[in-house]
Amino acid sequence: xxxxxxxxxSVEETPILKGVNLKVNAGEVxxxxxxxxxxxxxxxxxxxxxxxxxxxxxxxxxxxxxxxxDLMELEPHERARKGVFMAFQYPVEVPGVTxxxxxxxxxxxxxxxxxxxxxxxxxxxxxxHEKIKLLSMDEKYLxxxxxVDFSGGEKKRNEILQMAVLTPRIxxxxxxxxxxxxxxxxxxxxxxxxxxxxxxxxxxxxxYQRLLNYIVPDFVHIMIDGKIAETGHKELALxxxxxxxxxxxxx
Amino acid sequence: xxxxxxxxxxEVTISENQLAGDYKFGFTTDVETExxxxxxxxxxxxxxxxxxxxxxxxxxxxxxxxxxWETLEEPHWAHLYYPKIDYQAIRYxxxxxxxxxxxxxxxxxxxEVVKTFERLGIPVQEQKRLSGVAVDAVFDSISMGTTHxxxxxxxxxxxxxxxxxxxxHPELIQKYLGSVxxxxxxxxAALNAAVFSDGSFCYIPKGVRSPLELSTYFRINAMDTGxxxxxxxxxxEASYVSYLEGCTAPSRDENQLxxxxxxxxxxxxxEIKYSTVQNWYSxxxxxxxxxxxxxxxxxxxxxxxSKISWTQVEAGAAITWKYPSVILQGDYSIGEFYSVALTNNxxxxxxxxxxxxxxxxxxxxxxxxxxxxxxxxNSYRGLVKILSxxxxxxxxxxxxxxxxxxxxxxxxxxxxxxNNNTATVEHxxxxxxxxxxxxxxxxxxxxxxxxxxxxxxxxxxKDVFRELPLxxxxxAIKLLEMKLEGSVG
Numbered sequence: 001x002x003x004x005x006x007x008x009x010s011v012e013e014t015p016i017l018k019g020v021n022l023k024v025n026a027g028e029v030x031x032x033x034x035x036x037x038x039x040x041x042x043x044x045x046x047x048x049x050x051x052x053x054x055x056x057x058x059x060x061x062x063x064x065x066x067x068x069x070d071l072m073e074l075e076p077h078e079r080a081r082k083g084v085f086m087a088f089q090y091p092v093e094v095p096g097v098t099x100x101x102x103x104x105x106x107x108x109x110x111x112x113x114x115x116x117x118x119x120x121x122x123x124x125x126x127x128x129h130e131k132i133k134l135l136s137m138d139e140k141y142l143x144x145x146x147x148v149d150f151s152g153g154e155k156k157r158n159e160i161l162q163m164a165v166l167t168p169r170i171x172x173x174x175x176x177x178x179x180x181x182x183x184x185x186x187x188x189x190x191x192x193x194x195x196x197x198x199x200x201x202x203x204x205x206x207x208y209q210r211l212l213n214y215i216v217p218d219f220v221h222i223m224i225d226g227k228i229a230e231t232g233h234k235e236l237a238l239x240x241x242x243x244x245x246x247x248x249x250x251x
Numbered sequence: 252x253x254x255x256x257x258x259x260x261x262e263v264t265i266s267e268n269q270l271a272g273d274y275k276f277g278f279t280t281d282v283e284t285e286x287x288x289x290x291x292x293x294x295x296x297x298x299x300x301x302x303x304x305x306x307x308x309x310x311x312x313x314x315x316x317x318x319x320w321e322t323l324e325e326p327h328w329a330h331l332y333y334p335k336i337d338y339q340a341i342r343y344x345x346x347x348x349x350x351x352x353x354x355x356x357x358x359x360x361x362x363e364v365v366k367t368f369e370r371l372g373i374p375v376q377e378q379k380r381l382s383g384v385a386v387d388a389v390f391d392s393i394s395m396g397t398t399h400x401x402x403x404x405x406x407x408x409x410x411x412x413x414x415x416x417x418x419x420h421p422e423l424i425q426k427y428l429g430s431v432x433x434x435x436x437x438x439x440a441a442l443n444a445a446v447f448s449d450g451s452f453c454y455i456p457k458g459v460r461s462p463l464e465l466s467t468y469f470r471i472n473a474m475d476t477g478x479x480x481x482x483x484x485x486x487x488e489a490s491y492v493s494y495l496e497g498c499t500a501p502s503r504d505e506n507q508l509x510x511x512x513x514x515x516x517x518x519x520x521x522e523i524k525y526s527t528v529q530n531w532y533s534x535x536x537x538x539x540x541x542x543x544x545x546x547x548x549x550x551x552x553x554x555x556x557s558k559i560s561w562t563q564v565e566a567g568a569a570i571t572w573k574y575p576s577v578i579l580q581g582d583y584s585i586g587e588f589y590s591v592a593l594t595n596n597x598x599x600x601x602x603x604x605x606x607x608x609x610x611x612x613x614x615x616x617x618x619x620x621x622x623x624x625x626x627x628x629n630s631y632r633g634l635v636k637i638l639s640x641x642x643x644x645x646x647x648x649x650x651x652x653x654x655x656x657x658x659x660x661x662x663x664x665x666x667x668x669x670n671n672n673t674a675t676v677e678h679x680x681x682x683x684x685x686x687x688x689x690x691x692x693x694x695x696x697x698x699x700x701x702x703x704x705x706x707x708x709x710x711x712x713k714d715v716f717r718e719l720p721l722x723x724x725x726x727a728i729k730l731l732e733m734k735l736e737g738s739v740g
């Protein structure tokens with residue numbers, strides 16, 4: 001579904017990613033781990049199309065409707081409409097815009113792009129209520145301004161709610177587990193597991209093995225200094241938990 | 252005695268902005284005009300009055316105002332910076348030259364002027380008129396005529412140009428002119444009283460609900476000319492009217508002065524709803540040119556249980572100095588002020604309201620939304636005054652500021668004067684920022700730039716937009732989105 005080849009990325013001329021290769025197929029769950037500053041979040045932002053990141057080399061190919069497209073040719077909103085999603089590490093507060101009106105606008109923008117029928121406020125409300133149950137979210141968050149005065153955990157949960165509403169094909173979850181207490185982590189993980197299917201793919205970016213107890217990955221990648229240094233299965237995450245990253249540096 | 256010069260105006264000054272298409276109303280119209288020489292003195296004032304064939308009381312009013320104005324200093328207390336205005340370099344009267352005996356109706360108006368209003372989206376000719384809205388079209392100093400006169404006449408509603416009202420209803424003008432905003436009120440009100448040339452007059456008789464929305468469209472066209480219009484609306488007992496006001500001007504590198512006065516009067520159980528979408532030319536991105544907008548708007552709830560509601564969307568003008576206010580004199584009367592003020596480039600706005608509670612059980616509500624972008628300065632200034640006799644007065648104020656980018660500024664200057672301890676006064680204020688990260692966040696969920704901005708603006712301003720008549724609301728949202736697009740992201 002998504003193939004990243006030899007990806008080099010700089011921020012203000014400082015190279016961050018230095019040749020990343022990654023292939024994600026439909027139905028797979030990948031985890032990317034690695035020390036601080038290794039480039040994990042950068043990768044997620046590049047996929048989403050953040051303007052501050054400059055791709056200097058390499059390619060990102062995305063396969064949609066049996067066609068391969070160059071993801072970098074697309075604007076951030078076009079990527080979203082084609083089913084690419086990133087759950088933000090630090091979700092942005094947007095005053096004045098209620099969660100519901102935002103979700104409805106985004107949902108309908110994607111429907112329009114895909115030629116599906118848009119939903120009116122009443123139908124959307126019904127749809128939305130199914131989704132918040134999935135994440136055991138309180139209804140009150142729906143009518144509050146988007147992320148404004150949400151706690152850290154509520155913001156993260158709200159990201160997964162967006163994922164549930166927009167039903168992307170490939171989702172990058174950037175440290176969605178950080179800042180969550182164990183109960184919230186279980187709820188978010190259960191939500192993600194319910195959204196998982198053979199047709200979509202999920203890439204988890206995380207510091208902690210803990211999340212992977214709840215969402216079991218098919219592949220674990222360790223990113224060090226802008227490259228994927230090691231790829232394995234879920235056991236690799238346990239090894240890292242045990243031994244840290246140093247042994248990979250030396251490798 | 253000086254005499255007006257007659258000339259054909261053929262100047263075309265196109266600023267960069269107009270070429271860039273930022274301000275689509277920035278064109279000029281080539282028409283033959285009758286212009287007075289520049290400058291102000293008693294002779295000019297007598298000439299304006301004479302030109303308009305005014306009764307003696309009008310000339311008296313103007314001269315008293317002029318003499319008073321001469322004793323005043325231009326005010327500079329607002330959070331606005333502008334060069335001293337040279338009042339002798341302004342032309343105080345410019346009128347499209349009339350045919351031999353003048354246009355009898357809108358259909359006889361200079362076709363160039365008709366075309367102008369059509370380009371502005373204001374069809375004035377009979378066959379193309381807006382249904383449901385009666386329009387008075389004011390071009391520079393003169394009203395071009397008012398549509399739907401017949402329908403209004405049937406209901407007993409008077410809606411005409413101010414000059415016509417002076418001729419046909421002098422008793423009403425003499426009774427109410429200056430009764431809410433006296434010429435002594437302030438520098439610009441005094442200047443307006445001395446030189447105002449046209450504007451609209453509305454009179455809604457007892458028990459009548461105006462069958463149409465009334466609307467005035469102000470267009471500045473002539474160069475070096477100030478626009479000084481005056482609007483007077485009187486709503487008799489238990490009547491209702493909704494009035495809309497729109498304004499545009501050509502893009503020019505020189506500043507032009509607009510100093511208007513609006514007076515509203517409501518008797519017992521009457522209601523006036525006054526809406527403005529102000530889109531004067533605001534100057535280019537370097538702050539060159541644009542309209543200086545110094546406006547005094549005030550309503551007086553004379554009767555008990557009456558209501559005056561101001562809604563404004565201020566999106567233009569280089570300088571805005573404007574505080575639509577309500578004097579709540581009648582017991583149980585209600586005053587409301589809903590405002591969105593957007594400033595971009597180097598615009599400066601100092602706008603807000605005054606709610607003066609005089610009667611018992613009076614209520615007022617203030618909702619103000621400021622949006623500042625680029626290097627603009629946007630200030631809310633408001634006064635809530637509760638007089639000692641105003642038992643159980645209530646006020647609620649909410650003043651929000653939104654900053655777009657990091658070079659603009661927003662200020663809030665709320666003043667409270669409470670002289671009665673039964674009053675309930677609430678004030679809320681917030682400041683928020685729109686930044687590129689918010690836009691990216693919304694885009695990453697599938698919204699394009701336009702949709703993202705529209706969502707932000709609609710969300711932020713919804714409490715004000717829902718007060719506007721529907722078609723005005725759509726226009727206003729489009730206007731703000733257009734203005735914001737260059738500033739965000």
